[in-house]
Amino acid sequence: MEPIKAMQTKSAQEVRQMIRDGQLRGPTSGYADGYMQANLMILPAQYAADFKGFCDKNPKSxxxxxxxxxxxxSLPLAGDIDIRTDVARYRVYRQGVHIDTVDNLLSIWRDDLVIxxxxxxxxxENAILNAGIEIRHITAKRNVPMYKTNLPTVQNGPFKGNMVVSMRAFSPSDLVQAILLSSRFPLAHGAPVHIGNPEEIGIKDIYQPDFGDVPVIQEGDILGFWACGVTPQMAIQQANVDIAITHEPGYMLVTDLPADANELSVA
Known part of the structure; x- marks a missing residue:
């Protein structure tokens, strides 16, 4: 894996090209400083209105x-995005069951699918790194740990389920800074939804994440939990959709939008 600084300084377009060329098949944490990264959900058009409503009711996650x-x-997030090739790894669900993980969608794309x-x-994360604060999973060259919780989402149509969170461990003073910095990014989940004891939100073993890699936690650290865009993957398991496609957790779409953008784009 490349040094953190080299990863940060790559442009969004360079990262997407690496993914298309098969040069990047890993998590995108730490890449493309200043650019927004995005979770992915692809559904048949008949479910699009209900899923948009689910997002509207659950803006934090x-x-x-x-x-x-x-x-x-394509998407209005960069002139060259092709969603069929521009994510390093995709999950394919049928009737709510994860049946396959693929490197591209060229063979399964349909003319009724909505991104x-x-x-x-x-x-x-780059704002935190640029403030001189260590993010432990990036230093360790690991994917961020993610956990299912007991925090409910608001149901819309067939979409429902509990929130997924990502976790980052910091010293107390660094956590205060991380909270302040993340709060400036409302379209990137903003400030944490929980701080401290993981059991309070239904996480029984912090060293057994449901997605991502085992966390790095140092003595004296306080745990911060941020709402996570893997949450919709819980919702589609309840919805019995004939096909749904998502990113592999941690393997994001890197866009040309500034990381602190706060406006919705609709194609």
Whole structure:
């Protein structure tokens, strides 16, 4: 894996090209300083209105950044985005069951599929790094740890389920700074939804994440938990949709939007 500074200084377009060329097949945390990264949900058009409503009712976990048109693999987030090739790894669900993980969508794309891009906490990580604060999973070259919780979302149509969170451990003083910095990125989940004891939000073993890698926690650290764009992957398991496509957790779409953007784009 490249040094952190080299990862940060790559442009969004360079990162997408690396993904298209098969040079990047790992998590995108730490890449492309200043650019917004996005979670991905792709659904048949018949479910699009209900899923948008789910995002509208749950803006903390599902901050909607962009929504595409049926069958269109582009998004108004960069002139060259092709969603079929520009994410390093995708999950394919059928009837709510994760049946496959693929490197591109060229063979399964359909003309009724609608893309949703949701903000990602990776977008505020570079602001924390640039403040001189260590993010432990990046230093350790690991994916961010993510956990299912007992925090409910608000149901809309067939979409419902509990929130997923990402966790970052900091010293007390660094956590205060991380909270202040992340709060400036409302489309990247903003400030944490919980601080401290993971059991209070239903996480039984902090060293057994549901997604991502085992966390790095140092003595004296306080744990911060941010709402996570993997939450919709819980919702589609309840919705019995014939096909749904998401990103592999931690393998994001890197956009040309500034990381601190705060306006929705609709194709």
């Amino acid at each position: 599902c901050p909607l950044v962009a929504m595409g048109r049926p069958g269109d693999p 949703f891009a949701l903000g990602c906490s990776f977008s505020f």
